[in-house]
Amino acid sequence: MSSTEQGTSSAAPAEPTTAPESAAAPEVPESFYYVHGKDKVVHKVSAGALQHSALIHGMISNLGYTEEQAKANPFPFENIDGDILQMVVDWCNQHKGKPTPPEDTNLPKQKEKLFDLVLAVNYLEIKELLTYCCKQVAMMVKGKSPEEIREIWMIPTDAEDEAAEKEAKKRAGKEAAGETAAAAGDAK
Amino acid sequence: MAYMDYENLYNQLSRGETDFEIELKPEAIVEALVVNTMPMHPVEEIFHVDPGQKNLMNMPVSLMFKIAGNLDPVERTALRSVNKAIKNLADSLPPVFESMSIAWTSCNSLYWKFNDNPTEHFGEGKLEKLSNIPGFKVNNLRLRSYGRCGRTLFNYPKTKLADVLPESFLNAKNVDINVATINDAIQLLSIAKPGDLESIRLWPVDRSEGEHFPKFFNTEQFKKTKNVEILSLQGFDVEVLSNFSHLKSFKIKLSGDFVEEDFLRIRETISTFEDLEKCELRIVSGFQIREICKALGIKIPLGSLKTITHRYQIPESNKCLDFKIESGGPSILMKIMRIR
Numbered sequence: 001m002s003s004t005e006q007g008t009s010s011a012a013p014a015e016p017t018t019a020p021e022s023a024a025a026p027e028v029p030e031s032f033y034y035v036h037g038k039d040k041v042v043h044k045v046s047a048g049a050l051q052h053s054a055l056i057h058g059m060i061s062n063l064g065y066t067e068e069q070a071k072a073n074p075f076p077f078e079n080i081d082g083d084i085l086q087m088v089v090d091w092c093n094q095h096k097g098k099p100t101p102p103e104d105t106n107l108p109k110q111k112e113k114l115f116d117l118v119l120a121v122n123y124l125e126i127k128e129l130l131t132y133c134c135k136q137v138a139m140m141v142k143g144k145s146p147e148e149i150r151e152i153w154m155i156p157t158d159a160e161d162e163a164a165e166k167e168a169k170k171r172a173g174k175e176a177a178g179e180t181a182a183a184a185g186d187a188k
Numbered sequence: 189m190a191y192m193d194y195e196n197l198y199n200q201l202s203r204g205e206t207d208f209e210i211e212l213k214p215e216a217i218v219e220a221l222v223v224n225t226m227p228m229h230p231v232e233e234i235f236h237v238d239p240g241q242k243n244l245m246n247m248p249v250s251l252m253f254k255i256a257g258n259l260d261p262v263e264r265t266a267l268r269s270v271n272k273a274i275k276n277l278a279d280s281l282p283p284v285f286e287s288m289s290i291a292w293t294s295c296n297s298l299y300w301k302f303n304d305n306p307t308e309h310f311g312e313g314k315l316e317k318l319s320n321i322p323g324f325k326v327n328n329l330r331l332r333s334y335g336r337c338g339r340t341l342f343n344y345p346k347t348k349l350a351d352v353l354p355e356s357f358l359n360a361k362n363v364d365i366n367v368a369t370i371n372d373a374i375q376l377l378s379i380a381k382p383g384d385l386e387s388i389r390l391w392p393v394d395r396s397e398g399e400h401f402p403k404f405f406n407t408e409q410f411k412k413t414k415n416v417e418i419l420s421l422q423g424f425d426v427e428v429l430s431n432f433s434h435l436k437s438f439k440i441k442l443s444g445d446f447v448e449e450d451f452l453r454i455r456e457t458i459s460t461f462e463d464l465e466k467c468e469l470r471i472v473s474g475f476q477i478r479e480i481c482k483a484l485g486i487k488i489p490l491g492s493l494k495t496i497t498h499r500y501q502i503p504e505s506n507k508c509l510d511f512k513i514e515s516g517g518p519s520i521l522m523k524i525m526r527i528r
Contacts, residue, residue, distance in 0.1 A: 115243070122251055134251065137244075138258030146269035154243030158271045 031067050033060060034074035035089070039082030042074045049092035054125035080120045084113070088120055091129055104132040111140065111152065245273065252277055260285055262302045282323035289330040290315075290357075296347050319354040329360035331376050333367045350375045359384055366391035370400035374407055382408035392420035399423065405431040414463075416440075424473075426453045433461045439468040441519075446473035451483040458524060459502045459509055469522040477515035480522075484511075499527075 031047045035056070050056045056075060065073070077085060087108070108114050118133045141149045150157065156164065244252060256264060256277055262285075267278040290300045299310040309315075318324065333349055349372055363380060365373050370393055377388065388410065401421065404410060405428075416432065417439040424444030432438050450473075458467065471480075477496065481488050486498045498511040512523040 115247070118251060118255075119247065122248065130254070134254045135258045137255045141266070142259065142263055144266065146266050149266060149270050153245075153270075155245055155270055155274060161271060161273075 031070075033065070033070045035077060035085065036074045037077050037080040037082040037085035041082050041086075043085065043089045045089050045092060046096065049089070049096040052092045052095065052126045052128065053088075054127070056124065077120075077124075079123065081116060084116045084120045087117060088124060088126065088129070092126070095128070100128040103135075104129070107132060107136050111137075111154075114140075249277075253281065257281055260303055262305070282325070283318075283321045284323070284325045285327065287328035287330065288326045289332065290353065291332040292349055292352070296349070296352055298352055316354040319357060326357060326360050328362045328364070329357060330364040331366070333372060348375055350379050353379065355379070361385065362387045362389075364389040364391075368394050368397075370397045370404050374404055377404075377407055377409045380409050382412040385409050385413045387415035387417070388413050389417040390419065395422060401428070424450075426450055426457060429454060429457045432467075434463060435461070435467075436463055436465050437467060439470075441470040441472065443472035446471070446475060448475070448479070448483045451475075451480050454522075455484060455500060455509070455511075459500065459505075461526070464526050466523070466525045469524070470519050471522060472519045475520065477513060477520055480513060480520055486511075 032044050033047060033050055033056070034042050034044055036042045047060065050060065059075065080088075091104075091106075108117060114133065114137060118130070118137060121130045121133055137153075140152050144152065149155070244255070247255075256267060256274075259267070261281075261283040264278040264281065268275045285302060287303050288300060290298055292298060297310070297312070298315055299308050300315060301308055331349075331353075349367070353376075357379070359381060361384070363377065363385060365376055365388070367373050367376065373390055373393065390404070398421075401423075410416070410431075411434065414434075414436040415438065416435055418441070420441045420443070421428065422443055424442045424446060432440075454469070458464065475483075477493055478488055481493075481496055481498075484498065484500075486496060488496070493515070495512065495514045498513070500509040500511060502508060508527040510525045510527055514521045514523070
């Protein structure tokens with residue numbers, strides 16, 4: 001398994017130091033967790049950054065992982081492409097502990113990537129990023145004609161939809177008939 | 189080959205669908221003739237080639253709603269012609285407009301615009317029809333009646349401004365009124381539901397209208413709103429300020445015959461406003477920034493003075509008023525924040 005570590009140097013856990021007793025209590029070192037997508041590339045993300053994701057935050061608080069356990073068992077997100085997960089991790093790191101701005105202009109411009117990002121962010125329950133992404137998807141069709149919208153959002157017409165549905169039914173029927181015939185053959 | 193299969197092949201060819209190499213390969217036709225099966229229909233080829241293809245229709249319904257919700261009802265009209273599913277989606281979203289601008293012509297007919305879109309809409313009954321859609325709501329309503337300024341006694345319309353505005357416009361959160369007279373402003377304001385209005389902005393009215401402002405301040409809508417902006421309040425009198433005591437924020441341009449003591453009285457009056465968070469007073473008084481500072485007992489530095497900050501401890505209270513006084517042209521801008 002390949003591994004890329006995404007944490008910044010400033011966010012790395014502090015080495016224990018011998019501070020005088022009279023000094024103020026040392027800051028609690030930040031804990032890190034690990035996630036991987038479909039490509040199995042592991043990303044190291046701080047707990048602070050992961051707070052953006054209600055899903056991961058819930059998992060962390062329910063599982064009570066130590067850092068070692070978390071390193072040995074990265075959270076698997078097999079339904080998310082590696083590059084999309086990388087985008088999500090980058091966004092969480094950039095917005096760690098900061099108020100989110102009203103707009104985000106760094107979202108992907110390619111529609112396929114954007115659709116993938118929307119689905120991933122929805123799954124990970126990152127509310128603010130989902131709002132930006134949905135707005136960007138909507139802005140793609142602002143002021144466009146129905147034909148242009150159909151092309152941009154890759155939506156079939158009603159006729160195409162019906163034809164596809166009819167064909168799917170026909171195929172399912174054929175498959176079912178084939179299975180029945182095969183089952184009858186086996187019985188013989 | 190069965191009759192239906194011949195018919196399918198005939199139909200495909202008669203539609204000019206000859207671009208299906210797979211189907212017209214000789215071995216495929218032979219197979220079709222021998223085993224009495226036809227190859228996959230082109231439609232199937234198109235739609236089942238990549239079942240994982242990402243498009244809007246593959247998204248969860250909640251996401252489709254969230255995406256389409258970013259478009260206003262007018263922008264969503266194009267969605268209604270995309271396909272049935274998207275039409276249903278567009279129709280099920282409530283018709284809430286972020287902002288709408290309505291203007292009256294000199295003969296009291298209306299034309300209107302949505303958001304920042306420059307396209308003007310008009311037509312008798314159309315606005316009423318729109319406002320009758322269940323769930324119709326406008327958050328920010330701009331009301332303009334420029335035409336009325338040029339009217340004379342002879343062409344004065346018999347109907348009032350509010351008479352031609354559908355009742356559903358009563359529920360706007362923020363109202364921005366630009367009319368010629370205080371009476372027109374009151375008339376438009378009076379159709380809004382007191383308590384629902386979060387903010388009111390009133391653009392300058394005719395100079396002769398200054399004496400009618402008390403009537404505006406007495407409306408329930410003004411008394412129950414929390415944020416007010418009056419772009420020109422002529423004939424200043426310190427007593428006028430007491431009308432703003434219930435507000436969280438306000439901006440006013442004050443002009444009139446000021447005397448030096450008025451600045452102290454303004455500060456004292458504002459310091460009694462318990463709910464106030466911030467306010468801005470643009471004062472056109474003939475007084476310069478140094479004279480105002482002197483009147484307020486603020487130490488003035490030597491040299492040119494453009495901006496000065498000053499903290500005023502409210503007597504018998506642990507709260508303060510932070511002043512930022514800026515000079516600019518013929519007016520002085522006084523920004524005040526209440527510190528708790």
